Amino acid sequence: MSDKATILLVDDTRTNIELLAGCLQKTYNLKVAMNGKRCLELAESEPVPDLILLDVIMPDMDGYDVCRQLKDNSSTKDIPIMFVTGKDSDEDEELGLQLGAVDYITKPIRPAIVTARVGTQVILKQQSDTLRSMALHDQLTSLFNRHYLIEAANSKVARIKRHGGTLSLMMIDIDYFKLVNDKFGHQAGDTVLRAVASVLSSGSRKEDVVARFGGEEFVVLLDDCSILDADDKAEQLRSLIEQLIPEGISVTASFGIAELDPDGETFEHLLARADQAVYLAKEQGRNCVVQAKSELDIKED
Numbered sequence: 001m002s003d004k005a006t007i008l009l010v011d012d013t014r015t016n017i018e019l020l021a022g023c024l025q026k027t028y029n030l031k032v033a034m035n036g037k038r039c040l041e042l043a044e045s046e047p048v049p050d051l052i053l054l055d056v057i058m059p060d061m062d063g064y065d066v067c068r069q070l071k072d073n074s075s076t077k078d079i080p081i082m083f084v085t086g087k088d089s090d091e092d093e094e095l096g097l098q099l100g101a102v103d104y105i106t107k108p109i110r111p112a113i114v115t116a117r118v119g120t121q122v123i124l125k126q127q128s129d130t131l132r133s134m135a136l137h138d139q140l141t142s143l144f145n146r147h148y149l150i151e152a153a154n155s156k157v158a159r160i161k162r163h164g165g166t167l168s169l170m171m172i173d174i175d176y177f178k179l180v181n182d183k184f185g186h187q188a189g190d191t192v193l194r195a196v197a198s199v200l201s202s203g204s205r206k207e208d209v210v211a212r213f214g215g216e217e218f219v220v221l222l223d224d225c226s227i228l229d230a231d232d233k234a235e236q237l238r239s240l241i242e243q244l245i246p247e248g249i250s251v252t253a254s255f256g257i258a259e260l261d262p263d264g265e266t267f268e269h270l271l272a273r274a275d276q277a278v279y280l281a282k283e284q285g286r287n288c289v290v291q292a293k294s295e296l297d298i299k300e301d
């Protein structure tokens with residue numbers, strides 16, 4: 001994978017593509033589409049573009065329509081679009097900008113102007129990616145933070161209520177972590193947190209969300225996973241953490257697991273059930289996995 005930003009060039013005329021590529025190919029990784037349909041495909045495929053240079057007048061689907069579709073799709077809506085077009089009236093430019101384009105350049109293509117304006121947009125995109133990543137991740141462990149977890153969980157729960165499916169949640173709390181800090185110091189405590197985080201993320205699937213929920217507490221959201229599968233997974237992770245011994249420090253963790261009841265349960269409630277299961281795991285001597293009580297059992301208690 002290159003560190004270069006990726007730019008998608010969209011134009012139905014080969015000479016325009018060649019001219020743009022001539023300005024940009026040394027600095028950027030380029031993808032090329034010669035019609036709107038191909039642009040929509042390439043915008044969603046890896047490497048996802050950091051910027052799209054979009055012609056307006058094209059057969060089948062014009063650039064304004066392509067722009068509308070990109071902005072309507074949650075996976076492409078944040079890709080900046082710069083129109084590069086022969087349509088040079090004020091109304092055209094106004095429309096392009098109203099549709100959400102970050103810039104509007106008129107043809108004939110002037111290489112120095114294109115290069116400078118593309119450079120500015122790529123820097124802005126990289127800065128906004130960095131800020132977004134910082135807002136969603138925990139600095140110490142690089143896992144997702146509580147804010148992202150709640151956002152992701154609420155959309156997963158909403159999807160399951162609409163389309164069906166299973167979702168399990170695992171809450172993990174390191175045992176006697178205060179003692180680790182007290183005995184070995186805060187820096188060693190931080191090393192332990194990073195080591196546990198690394199076990200949790202390398203032991204999870206790409207679509208799972210692994211988050212640091214608080215101080216020494218983590219949450220893993222398991223897509224398409226029943227409580228029985230979550231139990232197996234938790235047992236594997238519990239055992240891996242026990243074998244870790246980072247910097248010679250013995251560490252164990254207590255696990256609470258719960259499966260979403262799609263009949264009306266909210267994420268907050270699922271979380272509360274898993275939290276209660278962690279509490280029971282602590283009571284049962286720690287370093288173990290406890291399944292949360294079902295809604296029914298809670299009502300009967």
Ligand SMILES: Nc1nc2c(ncn2[C@@H]2O[C@H](COP(=O)(O)OP(=O)(O)OP(=O)(O)O)[C@@H](O)[C@H]2O)c(=O)[nH]1
Pocket residue numbers: 140173174175176177178179181185186187188189190193214215216282286
């Ligand atoms: N090193 C380090 N420690 C942290 C961090 N965040 C929270 N802690 C510490 O985590 C400890 C949590 O302690 P407790 O909540 O008493 O829990 P515990 O000692 O793990 O006990 P049990 O959960 O009952 O097994 C506190 O001492 C916090 O100061 C952090 O980012 N780094």
